[in-house]
Amino acid sequence: MKAAVLYEAHKPLVIEDVTIDGPRDGEVLARVVATGACHSDYHVMDGSWHGSNFPMPVVLGHEAAGIVEKVGPGVTSVKPGDHVIMSFAPSCGRCKRCSGGQPHLCQSMSGGRGTMYDGSRRIRRGNDLLYHFGGGMSSFAELSLLHESQAVKVRKDIQLDRAALIGCAIMTGVGAVLNTARVEPGATMAVFGTGGVGLSVVQGGVLANASRIIAVDLKANKLAYAREMGATDTINASDADPVDAIKEITGGQGVDYAFDAIGFASVSRQCYDVTRRGGTTVVVGMAPTGQEIPIPATIPGEEKIVKGCFYGSTRPQIDFPRLVDFYLAGKLKIDQMLTRRYKFDEINESFDALHRGDNARGVIMLS
Known part of the structure; x- marks a missing residue:
C-alpha cells in the first residue's frame, strides 16, 4: 500500500510503498477513503511537538473515515463493508475511566508515542518498522489498522469525506x-x-x-x-x-x-x-x-x-453517530467547512494551505 512518511521535521512527506500487518484479535483493518489535514499532524511536521524527539520515520494522520476491509477474531461491532469513522482514542471499556464514561481517557490503551495501543508497531518499509500516530491509526496511508473501539460504524448515507471531519475537528x-x-x-x-x-x-x-x-x-x-x-x-x-x-x-x-x-x-x-x-x-x-x-x-x-x-470529551460510539445525524438533519455545516479536497499526491500542498490559513478544512482523498 501507499503511505505518506515523515522522515524529519521541516521536511515534506514522502509517499512510499509500505506494508501493514493484518488484524489480530480485536482489531480492524480499514481502507482509508478520506483523511483531514489537521494542525496536530502539522505540529509534528514543523517540530513544535516534541521537536527532534518525536520518533521518526512516522506515518501521521488521525482524522479519517473509510470502509472496513477485514476484521480479526473476536470483533463483533463491525464487519467488512461497513462505513466507519476512525477514532484516535482507543479504549478498553473496562478501566475506571472507561467505566466512568470517559473512554477518551482510557487508562489501559495509551500505548506509547509512535506505537499502536499495545505498544507495537505494524507498518514496515522493507524490513524497517515505521512509527504510528493518532492512537496507532496513521491514516496518511491507504489502509489503517485499528483497535475495534476505534472503528465506529456509521450510516452509509453520509459521504466519507464529510464523515472524516467528524473524526477530529468536529468532534473536538x-x-x-x-x-x-x-x-x-x-x-x-x-x-x-x-x-x-x-x-x-x-x-x-x-x-x-x-x-x-x-x-x-x-x-x-x-x-x-x-x-x-x-x-x-x-x-x-x-x-x-x-x-x-x-x-x-x-x-x-x-x-x-x-x-x-x-x-x-x-x-x-x-x-x-x-x-x-x-x-x-x-x-x-x-x-x-x-x-x-x-x-x-x-x-x-x-x-x-x-x-x-x-478530543471533545468524546464517547465515540455515542457521539460519532449523533454528529452524523446532526449533519444529515441540517444542524451541522460540514459541507461549508470542507473547502477543498486534495489528491493523495497533493498532501504536502494541503499542509502548505493549512499553514497559510487558506481553508476552513482541507481533506485528502485516498480512494
Whole structure:
C-alpha cells in the first residue's frame, strides 16, 4: 500500500510503498477513503511537538473515515463493508475511566508515542518498522489498522469525506461545547481561533443555543467562515485587542465560556482574562511542548474554572453517530467547512494551505 512518511521535521512527506500487518484479535483493518489535514499532524511536521524527539520515520494522520476491509477474531461491532469513522482514542471499556464514561481517557490503551495501543508497531518499509500516530491509526496511508473501539460504524448515507471531519475537528470542537463545558442555552461564549476546531466550537455554540458567540482570529477569511458557521460577532485580533473588544461587547463582564482553539499559552491567558467571574475557560488547542499557562493568584476570588478538553470529551460510539445525524438533519455545516479536497499526491500542498490559513478544512482523498 501507499503511505505518506515523515522522515524529519521541516521536511515534506514522502509517499512510499509500505506494508501493514493484518488484524489480530480485536482489531480492524480499514481502507482509508478520506483523511483531514489537521494542525496536530502539522505540529509534528514543523517540530513544535516534541521537536527532534518525536520518533521518526512516522506515518501521521488521525482524522479519517473509510470502509472496513477485514476484521480479526473476536470483533463483533463491525464487519467488512461497513462505513466507519476512525477514532484516535482507543479504549478498553473496562478501566475506571472507561467505566466512568470517559473512554477518551482510557487508562489501559495509551500505548506509547509512535506505537499502536499495545505498544507495537505494524507498518514496515522493507524490513524497517515505521512509527504510528493518532492512537496507532496513521491514516496518511491507504489502509489503517485499528483497535475495534476505534472503528465506529456509521450510516452509509453520509459521504466519507464529510464523515472524516467528524473524526477530529468536529468532534473536538462541538464536544468542547456540549460535553466538556456543557454550555447552557442563553450563555455567552468566545472562541479564539477559527480553524477546523474553532469553527466546530462555533457550531457547538449554535447547537447549545448560546445567545452570543464571539469569534477571534487574525485572518479575515477565517472570520468570514466563522460568521457562516453562526458566530454573532467577530474580532480581527490584528486590528484590535481581543480582550478589550470582548469586554466592551459584554459590558465589561466578560463571557460565560471562553475557548482556546489555537493552543498557545498566551491565547489561553487571553481566554482566561475574558472569562467572567465564575465563568469557565476551556483549553482545547494543544500548545507547543514546554509552554505553561500563567494563571493569576487572584483566581480564588474570581472563582473561574479552567478546564482542559481532550478530543471533545468524546464517547465515540455515542457521539460519532449523533454528529452524523446532526449533519444529515441540517444542524451541522460540514459541507461549508470542507473547502477543498486534495489528491493523495497533493498532501504536502494541503499542509502548505493549512499553514497559510487558506481553508476552513482541507481533506485528502485516498480512494
